[in-house]
Amino acid sequence: MQQSNTYIIIFTALMTIFFGSILSITRxxxxxxxxxQVEIDTKKKILGAVMEISSLSPEEILSTYNKKMKSVVVxxxxxxxxxxxxEEVNVQKNFKVNPEDRQYPVFMYSNTGESVDAYIFPMFGNGLWDWISGFVALDKDLNRVIGVAFDHKTETPGLGARISSSEIQDRYKGKEIYDDDGKLVSIFMLRRENNDDLSKHEVDGMSGATITGKGLNNMLTHYFDxxxxxxxxxxxENTLKISYE
Amino acid sequence: MSSEVKEKETIKIKPSEGFLSKRRKKILIDPLDDNNPISIQVLGICSALAVTIKLEPTIIMAISVVFVMIFSSLITSIIRNYIPTRVRIIVQLAIIASLVTLVSEFLKAFNYEMFKVLGAFVGLIITNCIILGRLEAYAMGNKPYDSVLDALGNSVGYAWIILTVAFFRELLGSGSVLGFKVFEFIGLNSFPTNALFVDSIGAFIILGILIWIQRSRNGYIEN
Incomplete structure (x- = not known):
């Protein structure tokens, strides 16, 4: 049966309105x-860079965050x-403007509520398919990595998407961003998996996800800079404080 | 002599078909084995390779596909006589895409973790050849109930294959089942995991073995 053009146009118009309204109401x-969910996820990621949070409920995450986190924008x-x-700075939007014009949030974790135990730096970059992002926590001397929390939009599951697993993130723990001469070198993920003799600036790579690894390296280098x-x-400031005391 | 033609009116009473008659059982069971969308028709391979690295996302994926498949078949079948023939593929796609978007929105609201893992692949259910294939080949020409059975059969046929593949890929590739470290539990701490199974190659191998077993058991011969 061949329908007239008018019928087809009316049918598709009605269909569009019907499905369109269902979807927008749901949304x-x-x-x-x-x-x-997104807010909890963000705060979880910030906290996740410095502490074990897998056992915390969403409410506990929000309350721990309010108690132990301070933040500034530089x-x-x-x-x-x-x-x-x-918390309101959109790192993704800032990534698109010139580095000189960006706002950089810094989160400071304090276990006791007095001195700062860790500095957490949000970062943003490009993976293979789309954006990747991260929170990198440095110790109070701002050199050694305490923990990292990476995230991604659509890296390949099982390959690049592994950057959001603790297996990969644990590899960054204890690595240092400054060399012995006090020069900033950042941390690099190598190619291939199971590399031996990693220096304190290198982490083992992910096989099958070299481009995502490169994205991580670019992101870390760029943002540390x-x-x-x-x-x-x-x-x-810290060294002065110590010598003063 | 006038011959009287007596017209006998024969009223054929069709006995109403059983809720799960033999024919309907066949619609339901066939795609699970003899006419499996993945292993026999070799459709929907793309997502069978992509999402089957771990079992948990695969379960969510399987449930999503079953949901989208059943409801898109039902809707298509109900309005099949009103769908303009010339734009039928577009209409079918609109139905599938709307359902997939619903699934994706619900996933984002209630299981954000899984949404992040599956994100792109849930969206790609839209292009899953099995769904569009069944709508065009079956739901467009059959009654709603039969279409739902056909959809159920085909989606479960898809689901059990990807779940089997995912089970072996997670077991051999990551040494765990649903995140539970099996080998460490039974005391094999140094059991080597095989990175091949984390790659799509692993899915091909397991899928190949599955198809092999199935075909030799069913005596399937390529035409």
Missing amino acids: MKLEPIQDI NIKGEIKDSFVA CYRVFIEEKKL
Whole structure:
């Protein structure tokens, strides 16, 4: 049976309206729930860079976060910008503008509530298919990695997507970003898996995910460089504090 | 002589077909084995390779496909007489795409972890050849109930294959089942995992073995 063009146009129009409204209603109803999920996920990632959080419930994550985290926003010159809230800075949007014009959030973890135990730096970059992002936690001397938490949009499951697994993230623990001469070198993921003799700036690679690994390396190098002034000022501050005491 | 033609009106009473008659059972069972979409028709291979690295995402994927398949078949079959023939593929795609988007939105709201793992692949259910294939070949020409049975049969036929593949890939590739470290549990701490099974190659190997076993058991001969 051949239908007339009018019938086809009316049919497709009605169909579009019907499915369109179902989808937009669902989206509207689910959006608040999804937003909370995303917020929990972000705070989980920030906390996950410094502590074991797998046993915490979503509510505990939010309360621990409020208790133990402080944050500032700095620019590339290391100057603190009070007008911004670190949690509200969209690292992804900032990634698209010039490094000089970006806001850089820094999260400070304090176990006791007094001195800072860890500095957490959000980062952003490109993987193989789409963006990758990360939170890198450095110890109070701002050199040794305490933990990292990487995330990605659509890296290949089982290959590049492994960057969000603890198996890969644990490889970064204990690595250092400064060499013995005090020069910033960042941390590099090698090609291939099961490499021997890793230096303190190298981590083992992921087989089948070389480009994602390169993306990680670029992201770390780039952002450590952007945070460098802040990091080095803090380091100086800390040494002065120690020598003063 | 006038011959009277008596017209006998014969009223044929069709006995209503059983809820699961022999024919309907065949619709349901056939795609599980003899006419399996993956192992016999070799459709939907792409996602069978991509999502089967770990068992947990595969379970979610299988449930999503069963859901999308059943409801798209049902909807298509109900409105099959109103769908304009010239744009039928577009209509079928719109139905599938809407259902897939629903699944994806619900997943994002209630299982964010899995949403992050599966994200792209749930969206790709839209292009799963099995679904569009069954809508075009079956649901467009059959009653709703039969179409649902056909959809159920085909999606479960798809599901059991990808679950089997995922089980062996996770076991051999990561040494675990549903994240549970099997080999460490039975005291084999140094059991070597095989990275080949984390790659798609592993899926090909297991799929090949599955098809081999199935075909030699059923006596299938390539035409």
